[in-house]
Amino acid sequence: MSKAQQNKANPGAHEFDVVVVGAGFAGLYLIHSLRQKGLSVRAFEAGAEVGGTWFWNRYPGARCDIESVIYSYSFSKELQDEWRWSERYATQAEILAYIQHVADRFELRQDIQFNTRVSATTFDEKSERWTVETEQGQHVKARFVIMATGSLTVPKPIDIPGLEDFKGAWYHSTNWPAEGVDFTGKRVGLVGTASTGVQMAPLIAQQAEHLTVFQRTANFVLPAGNRPLSEDEQRHYREIYPQIREKTRYSNGGSHYQVNDKSAIAATPQEREARYEENYRINGLAYLGSFNDLLTNEASNTTAAEFIRGKIRSIVKDPAVAEDLCPNDHPLGSKRLCIGSNYLETFNRSNVSLVNLKRTPLERITAEGMRTSEQELPFDVLVFATGFDAITGALSRIQVTGRDGLKLKDKWKDGPRCYLGLATAGFPNLFITTGPQSPGALANVVVGIEQHTDWIMDCIGYLQQQNKSLIEATPDAENAWVEKVAALAQLTLHRKGASWYSGANVPGKPRVFMPFVGGFGNYRRLCDAVAANGYEGFVLSGCTAGAAVEQEALA
Numbered sequence: 001m002s003k004a005q006q007n008k009a010n011p012g013a014h015e016f017d018v019v020v021v022g023a024g025f026a027g028l029y030l031i032h033s034l035r036q037k038g039l040s041v042r043a044f045e046a047g048a049e050v051g052g053t054w055f056w057n058r059y060p061g062a063r064c065d066i067e068s069v070i071y072s073y074s075f076s077k078e079l080q081d082e083w084r085w086s087e088r089y090a091t092q093a094e095i096l097a098y099i100q101h102v103a104d105r106f107e108l109r110q111d112i113q114f115n116t117r118v119s120a121t122t123f124d125e126k127s128e129r130w131t132v133e134t135e136q137g138q139h140v141k142a143r144f145v146i147m148a149t150g151s152l153t154v155p156k157p158i159d160i161p162g163l164e165d166f167k168g169a170w171y172h173s174t175n176w177p178a179e180g181v182d183f184t185g186k187r188v189g190l191v192g193t194a195s196t197g198v199q200m201a202p203l204i205a206q207q208a209e210h211l212t213v214f215q216r217t218a219n220f221v222l223p224a225g226n227r228p229l230s231e232d233e234q235r236h237y238r239e240i241y242p243q244i245r246e247k248t249r250y251s252n253g254g255s256h257y258q259v260n261d262k263s264a265i266a267a268t269p270q271e272r273e274a275r276y277e278e279n280y281r282i283n284g285l286a287y288l289g290s291f292n293d294l295l296t297n298e299a300s301n302t303t304a305a306e307f308i309r310g311k312i313r314s315i316v317k318d319p320a321v322a323e324d325l326c327p328n329d330h331p332l333g334s335k336r337l338c339i340g341s342n343y344l345e346t347f348n349r350s351n352v353s354l355v356n357l358k359r360t361p362l363e364r365i366t367a368e369g370m371r372t373s374e375q376e377l378p379f380d381v382l383v384f385a386t387g388f389d390a391i392t393g394a395l396s397r398i399q400v401t402g403r404d405g406l407k408l409k410d411k412w413k414d415g416p417r418c419y420l421g422l423a424t425a426g427f428p429n430l431f432i433t434t435g436p437q438s439p440g441a442l443a444n445v446v447v448g449i450e451q452h453t454d455w456i457m458d459c460i461g462y463l464q465q466q467n468k469s470l471i472e473a474t475p476d477a478e479n480a481w482v483e484k485v486a487a488l489a490q491l492t493l494h495r496k497g498a499s500w501y502s503g504a505n506v507p508g509k510p511r512v513f514m515p516f517v518g519g520f521g522n523y524r525r526l527c528d529a530v531a532a533n534g535y536e537g538f539v540l541s542g543c544t545a546g547a548a549v550e551q552e553a554l555a
């Protein structure tokens with residue numbers, strides 16, 4: 001009997017080959033893959049269900065801004081063929097149903113302990129094992145720990161003074177009541193006008209007596225072009241899935257769109273207009289691929305930004321409101337583009353108003369509502385779509401202690417440092433999925449999760465073949481990778497956008513541009529080359545009989 005089978009038969013086990021932290025898209029595929037390798041696994045999940053960010057973010061209008069057919073697993077043809085996406089961009093409910101289906105179909109739940117938050121994990125050099133501790137005081141041991149904690153899971157603390165004084169109800173997008181919120185007849189104040197706020201505002205406006213949107217930074221908002229997927233389209237996608245998936249694996253952003261290999265400023269104004277118009281209408285995030293230099297050439301970027309500002313002015317009827325909605329303090333794409341449905345049109349409603357916080361800053365929340373430098377506005381309900389302590393937030397909330405008592409939070413006090421975004425020196429046998437210095441959320445994260453998981457599985461297999469038990473990134477390889485990631489970011493206009501990509505949204509967080517911007521396909525090739533060269537940049541060591549991964553299980 002393999003270890004995986006033994007552990008299913010023994011839910012009280014406290015020693016595993018691998019502990020996985022999190023049971024969202026990454027955690028589930030990890031559990032499945034580890035089991036396929038015959039390894040025993042225990043996943044700890046803070047939520048009451050699978051789904052990760054798609055479990056918690058159930059605010060009105062929540063849906064993915066990447067097309068459903070590619071924002072889905074590719075590892076199982078049967079799964080791919082049997083699942084039907086009803087719309088081009090799936091709602092949160094549909095994505096959650098899909099993730100639940102995956103958990104049931106591959107019988108993954110039996111290896112997941114729900115309602116359990118991991119509080120600490122500590123490496124013991126003698127036994128070559130990690131001890132993983134939960135908030136409930138449980139301790140388990142594992143040879144490997146894999147962080148599947150997600151990039152967008154920990155809310156940024158609400159940093160507006162006075163929330164404790166507010167007498168009405170308030171909600172944060174990342175922890176929405178499962179039963180929903182009825183805004184009928186309510187005066188609602190919404191803070192935050194990025195991806196989340198843009199999705200929420202139109203739906204709240206349909207119910208509320210009045211919606212006031214507090215905007216600090218105006219964002220580039222494009223229409224999703226969402227629509228139902230017909231049976232014919234679904235059939236067509238199933239036929240061309242192999243080609244689509246292959247494209248996503250080697251594309252820049254993990255998508256199947258063709259990037260135009262031409263510079264925007266080299267194109268004629270007519271060409272630019274036609275290309276922008278087409279991508280604006282139907283391709284959402286792929287607008288950034290309209291030309292090949294939108295993120296590297298400021299003049300090119302301005303042409304794309306000006307096109308969007310023109311759209312805003314043509315949609316929003318009140319010219320003063322339209323001007324306030326026009327982004328003008330960062331290059332297009334240096335903060336994530338926002339994809340919405342009827343967001344701009346919402347400002348044409350008589351029950352919606354916009355407060356420009358750049359002109360009249362928010363001073364505080366009061367007992368009755370919100371006070372800006374100019375006025376005090378009364379509200380029944382406040383809604384915060386103020387974002388996340390992204391990329392490192394979940395990791396920094398776990399006390400991770402590696403070799404020689406090194407604490408991850410001390411090592412990362414000036415910003416995260418990872419080799420390939422997968423491992424960090426001083427922390428043997430600890431892997432991170434979609435972490436800092438990987439493409440992370442800059443690419444389709446499901447494609448990234450599959451690539452990371454497959455790479456980690458191969459790596460564990462290689463260790464076994466080499467009769468080694470430990471793998472650890474070298475400081476030199478890590479330093480070189482971190483420098484490369486930073487240098488690449490400097491070549492792009494990302495350097496000009498204060499976003500969660502660089503921790504700029506959280507006061508006091510070190511400013512380090514975290515994602516690898518060199519393109520997902522290139523990143524995959526670099527990871528593959530590291531593996532092909534015997535895990536270059538890593539030290540492989542150890543081979544104690546007790547610690548070696550069970551030969552028979554991996555065979």
Ligand code: NAP
Binds near residue numbers: 064065159385388500
């Ligand atoms: P976000 O991009 O960090 O935006 C937070 C918003 O809140 C910004 O408008 C920000 O203004 C504002 N804000 C924060 N603190 C504030 C304060 N103290 N006073 C006034 N305004 C404040 O967060 P998000 O919208 O939740 O999106 C985060 C990421 O999640 C997205 O970039 C995307 O990757 C992902 N996401 C995806 C989808 C989708 O698939 N459709 C949906 C939602 C989220 P400033 O910009 O001025 O800081």
